[in-house]
Amino acid sequence: MSIQRLQPGKRLSQAAVHGGLVYTAGIVADDPVPDAKAQTEQILAQIDRLLAAGGSDKSRILTATIWLSDIRHYAAMNEAWDPWVAPGHAPARACVEAKLAAPPYWVEIRVVAAI
Secondary structure, eight states, rough: OOOEEEEOOOOOOEEEETTTTEEEEEOOSOOSSSSHHHHHHHHHHHHHHHHTTTTOOGGGEEEEEEEESSSHHHHHHHHHHHHOOOOOOEEEEEEEEEEOTTTTEEEEEEEEEEE
């Protein structure tokens, strides 16, 4: 089976497609403004683009893992997440507090979706 790498870089690819699945890397905001809802909206837009490039979409997401730099961002993150999720297609999801790669990042999201 072939492996398709989307937006490959020296350290990581933004997504990989294999075996009928699209796996994204942990995605952070392009412009990490100090607003968890805005960061989440940026991340979800990136996920939409990556899934489309891999032949999928948000209605086919199987699992999502969300990391928050501070659990107090939970409600703000969900203000962006809830309207974005395809009705009737909410994925299995985990959301935890974790120290992220750099202080400006408040939210990081990784998904796995079927094609």
